[in-house]
Amino acid sequence: MLPFKGIDPRDITDACICSVVPPLSPIFEQVCRTYFDVEPLTVSAGVKTGIHIIYDTPRDVGTDRIADAVAALRLYGGPAIIVDFGTGTVFDAISKNGEYIGGAIAPGLAVAAEALYRNTSQLRRGELVPPKSAIGRNSIAALQSGLVLGYVGLVEGMIARFKEELGQEATVVATGGLAEVMAEQTTVFDNINPDLTLIGLQAIYELNKKAPPEGGD
Numbered sequence: 001m002l003p004f005k006g007i008d009p010r011d012i013t014d015a016c017i018c019s020v021v022p023p024l025s026p027i028f029e030q031v032c033r034t035y036f037d038v039e040p041l042t043v044s045a046g047v048k049t050g051i052h053i054i055y056d057t058p059r060d061v062g063t064d065r066i067a068d069a070v071a072a073l074r075l076y077g078g079p080a081i082i083v084d085f086g087t088g089t090v091f092d093a094i095s096k097n098g099e100y101i102g103g104a105i106a107p108g109l110a111v112a113a114e115a116l117y118r119n120t121s122q123l124r125r126g127e128l129v130p131p132k133s134a135i136g137r138n139s140i141a142a143l144q145s146g147l148v149l150g151y152v153g154l155v156e157g158m159i160a161r162f163k164e165e166l167g168q169e170a171t172v173v174a175t176g177g178l179a180e181v182m183a184e185q186t187t188v189f190d191n192i193n194p195d196l197t198l199i200g201l202q203a204i205y206e207l208n209k210k211a212p213p214e215g216g217d
Helices: 022-036 063-076 109-119 139-166 179-183 196-210
Strands: 080-085 088-094 099-107 171-176
Touching (some): 063 080, 063 099, 063 171, 080 139, 080 179, 080 196, 099 109, 171 179
Parallel strands (some): 080 171
Antiparallel strands (some): 088 099
C-alpha cells in the first residue's frame, strides 16, 4: 500500500502503535517486523507517556485516548477537553496541571446510524452530512438532523458540563473522521486537529526512545 503513496517501505525506520482491538495488536506488530524490519513500540502499561493519569484504574484508559491527551497537552496545554469523533464519540479532560482526569464515551455517529439502519427497516441509508434544517421533511433529512445536529447538541452539552466540573475555561480540541463536519455546525471548538493521535504517538515514541520504559506513567 505504501508505494501508492510514494513511500518506500525501506524508508520506515520506526513504528509506534496504539490499539484498542487487542486481537489485532500482534498482527500489526508482525507487519512491522515482516515488512519494515522494525520492532514497534506498542503503547501499553509500562510505556512512558509523560502524562499523569488520574483514573480509578489507569490501565482501563484506551491507549488512543492517552495518545490524544499527550498531544493536546503538548500542543495546547491544560486545561483541555478533547472530542474524538471515531467509532465512539469520546470526550477526555485534562486538568490545568496537565493530568488526565477522565472523560465520557458515547456511540459514534456511524455506529448510531448503523444501529438505526439495522433495526428500523423503513429508514434508508443517507450520507452523514448536516441537513438544511433541523425539521427534516423526508426520512433521510430527518435522520441527518437527528444524528448530525443531535450530536452537535450532545457535544455542546457535554463540553459545558466538563468546563463546569473543571471549574474554568478550557481549550477544546476536536479530532477524528467527522471532526470537520461537526465543527461546521458549532463554535464550541478552539482547534481542529485530525492528526492528534498520530502526534501523540510520535511524542510517546520520542519519550521512550530517549528513555527506555522502566515502569512509571
